[in-house]
Amino acid sequence: VEVSLEAIGQKLREKQNILILTHQNPDGDTLGSGTALYYALKQMGKQACVLCSDPFPLKFGYLFEDYQPEEFHPDLVVSVDVADKKLLGKVSGCYADQIEIAIDHHISNRINAPMLYVDPKAAATCEVIYELILTMGVKITKEMANCLYTGIITDTGCFKFSNTTPRTHKIAAELMELQCDFESINRKLFDTKSKGQIEVERAVLDSMEFYQENRVALVVVPQKLVQESGIDSADLDGIAAIPRQIEGVEVGITMKERPEGGYKVSVRTCRYADASAICGKLGGGGHVRAAGCAVNKPLEEAKKLILDAAAEAFE
Amino acid sequence: VEVSLEAIGQKLREKQNILILTHQNPDGDTLGSGTALYYALKQMGKQACVLCSDPFPLKFGYLFEDYQPEEFHPDLVVSVDVADKKLLGKVSGCYADQIEIAIDHHISNRINAPMLYVDPKAAATCEVIYELILTMGVKITKEMANCLYTGIITDTGCFKFSNTTPRTHKIAAELMELQCDFESINRKLFDTKSKGQIEVERAVLDSMEFYQENRVALVVVPQKLVQESGIDSADLDGIAAIPRQIEGVEVGITMKERPEGGYKVSVRTCRYADASAICGKLGGGGHVRAAGCAVNKPLEEAKKLILDAAAEAFE
Numbered sequence: 001v002e003v004s005l006e007a008i009g010q011k012l013r014e015k016q017n018i019l020i021l022t023h024q025n026p027d028g029d030t031l032g033s034g035t036a037l038y039y040a041l042k043q044m045g046k047q048a049c050v051l052c053s054d055p056f057p058l059k060f061g062y063l064f065e066d067y068q069p070e071e072f073h074p075d076l077v078v079s080v081d082v083a084d085k086k087l088l089g090k091v092s093g094c095y096a097d098q099i100e101i102a103i104d105h106h107i108s109n110r111i112n113a114p115m116l117y118v119d120p121k122a123a124a125t126c127e128v129i130y131e132l133i134l135t136m137g138v139k140i141t142k143e144m145a146n147c148l149y150t151g152i153i154t155d156t157g158c159f160k161f162s163n164t165t166p167r168t169h170k171i172a173a174e175l176m177e178l179q180c181d182f183e184s185i186n187r188k189l190f191d192t193k194s195k196g197q198i199e200v201e202r203a204v205l206d207s208m209e210f211y212q213e214n215r216v217a218l219v220v221v222p223q224k225l226v227q228e229s230g231i232d233s234a235d236l237d238g239i240a241a242i243p244r245q246i247e248g249v250e251v252g253i254t255m256k257e258r259p260e261g262g263y264k265v266s267v268r269t270c271r272y273a274d275a276s277a278i279c280g281k282l283g284g285g286g287h288v289r290a291a292g293c294a295v296n297k298p299l300e301e302a303k304k305l306i307l308d309a310a311a312e313a314f315e
Numbered sequence: 316v317e318v319s320l321e322a323i324g325q326k327l328r329e330k331q332n333i334l335i336l337t338h339q340n341p342d343g344d345t346l347g348s349g350t351a352l353y354y355a356l357k358q359m360g361k362q363a364c365v366l367c368s369d370p371f372p373l374k375f376g377y378l379f380e381d382y383q384p385e386e387f388h389p390d391l392v393v394s395v396d397v398a399d400k401k402l403l404g405k406v407s408g409c410y411a412d413q414i415e416i417a418i419d420h421h422i423s424n425r426i427n428a429p430m431l432y433v434d435p436k437a438a439a440t441c442e443v444i445y446e447l448i449l450t451m452g453v454k455i456t457k458e459m460a461n462c463l464y465t466g467i468i469t470d471t472g473c474f475k476f477s478n479t480t481p482r483t484h485k486i487a488a489e490l491m492e493l494q495c496d497f498e499s500i501n502r503k504l505f506d507t508k509s510k511g512q513i514e515v516e517r518a519v520l521d522s523m524e525f526y527q528e529n530r531v532a533l534v535v536v537p538q539k540l541v542q543e544s545g546i547d548s549a550d551l552d553g554i555a556a557i558p559r560q561i562e563g564v565e566v567g568i569t570m571k572e573r574p575e576g577g578y579k580v581s582v583r584t585c586r587y588a589d590a591s592a593i594c595g596k597l598g599g600g601g602h603v604r605a606a607g608c609a610v611n612k613p614l615e616e617a618k619k620l621i622l623d624a625a626a627e628a629f630e
Contacts, residue, residue, distance in 0.1 A: 158473050159487070160501040169488035172474070173481040186475040187585065194562045202517060247509045270502065 009136040019074035024053040024089030028154025030081035033125040036147035053089025057234030081125035123163040126151025145180035196229035217243035223257040240266035262296035273313035281309040324451040334389035339368040339404030343469025345396035351462035368404025372549030396440035438478040441466025460495035511544035532558035538572040555581035577611035588628035596624040
């Protein structure tokens with residue numbers, strides 16, 4: 001049921017032990033949303049806990065300077081940036097039916113919670129959390145600002161993607177007034193690469209394939225390559241941006257082989273193709289310019305499925 | 316002589332044919348400043364002309380949709396984003412002593428003009444031009460917004476560098492309200508690479524050298540490589556960012572061989588080394604995190620000079 005941020009703020013005020021669920025394969029927006037809300041609730045004198053089915057990626061370590069309790073008995077469960085209960089993953093999944101508040105910005109949100117707030121115009125769920133914290137009358141601290149800034153730059157590619165709005169920049173201005181560590185966060189998330197990452201990127205560039213008269217570029221990231229480079233799987237996030245960067249490419253496809261087999265597919269589009277529609281055909285989803293899906297097939301078969309889905313964008 | 320923006324606005328209002336000088340090897344900030352001012356002056360019923368000693372790089376073509384007269388007899392000469400008369404280059408250089416208004420954000424500005432306005436807190440000269448246009452009471456159009464946005468993202472690395480301020484984001488929010496084409500501009504300037512560029516980047520990565528216990532990374536871009544790849548020299552701008560991206564590197568040095576011999580050196584620093592001081596030792600200058608100089612020596616000698624200058628940052 002769609003409710004106002006005021007109503008959500010009121011509900012949070014009434015409860016004492018609040019569990020915050022993020023989505024699996026966590027990115028800066030789900031983690032930034034979760035931790036910003038966590039710090040705000042602590043400031044209100046609550047107990048809070050951020051739960052994710054996957055380990056927090058190392059590069060986001062700066063978001064979690066605070067202690068998190070090992071045992072936690074929630075009297076309220078909130079999900080942030082989770083578009084579907086399936087995306088909670090194994091660990092958080094057991095709380096799926098207890099979600100009372102779902103806060104998100106994915107238009108495809110399918111969570112049926114008693115209190116739902118989805119703002120598809122928000123570039124990041126962190127924009128919504130920013131408003132929520134202000135609504136609750138909590139003063140935003142520098143650490144909250146770092147979390148919120150992280151989510152915003154993750155989901156907008158540092159203010160570059162089409163989802164960026166004047167509001168995004170206005171919030172960024174406020175977070176900068178609060179002395180958020182924007183320079184080091186940007187360097188950490190966008191401008192630092194290990195030698196392993198560079199090796200992987202080069203191998204990936206070497207293997208790039210073109211289809212649809214060079215309008216589709218596809219790269220494959222084999223599990224073996226990732227293992228040999230010794231890099232964290234979160235360090236592969238930047239790779240999805242590479243195929244779309246080539247001049248003339250409209251649809252960039254990145255297929256990452258999963259440790260358990262099959263492929264995690266990221267689709268990025270430039271101007272007119274709908275990434276969310278392409279991935280939707282294979283059971284995935286996301287945004288118009290960036291979406292994803294999982295294909296549990298051997299390489300050639302998986303490739304054909306996703307290329308066929310992409311081909312429809314040019315019909 | 317330092318004057319107010321109001322005084323500069325008043326002077327511009329009094330004149331009719333205004334020549335705007337940009338610096339040589341033009342970047343998005345000098346061109347964005349020049350063209351935004353150009354459009355504003357046209358809107359005020361003036362004749363205006365933007366002059367640059369080098370050809371306008373192709374990728375900035377969208378800034379110049381309007382006609383520019385071939386012959387121009389100025390009654391007022393203005394320089395934008397030009398820190399030193401030497402940087403005007405050959406063509407514009409003949410107007411060096413006629414500059415009446417100099418508008419800039421480089422703290423190192425050495426232009427001795429009757430009217431000087433330097434705001435070192437401005438991330439880009441385009442921030443100053445934005446204020447100037449408003450001061451003159453001119454309504455900012457979408458095309459001016461595109462020019463101003465271009466300068467801001469060029470000089471802040473898309474809001475990532477330490478020079479970015481809350482004001483930068485507030486201006487960006489205003490430019491977005493004016494429907495500036497932020498997505499396509501960002502894609503053009505940051506996220507589009509030709510196959511030639513990718514080839515050059517890979518060759519450059521292959522040749523990277525490390526010094527000072529991996530805190531200094533140096534790459535050389537040979538003229539031969541650039542010629543063979545067939546890319547525009549402005550398309551090499553992104554290369555300067557690569558060495559600093561490697562984990563643990565504090566000083567990233569890029570040496571581009573010039574067609575006429577010698578090297579154009581770009582220095583980027585991460586946290587504590589002063590790029591401007593390093594380049595200053597070799598007669599160059601710039602900002603704390605990004606600076607440049609020219610070294611007119613054969614490769615090994617040039618390399619030693621710049622590495623020695625960089626080494627002092629670690630003493």
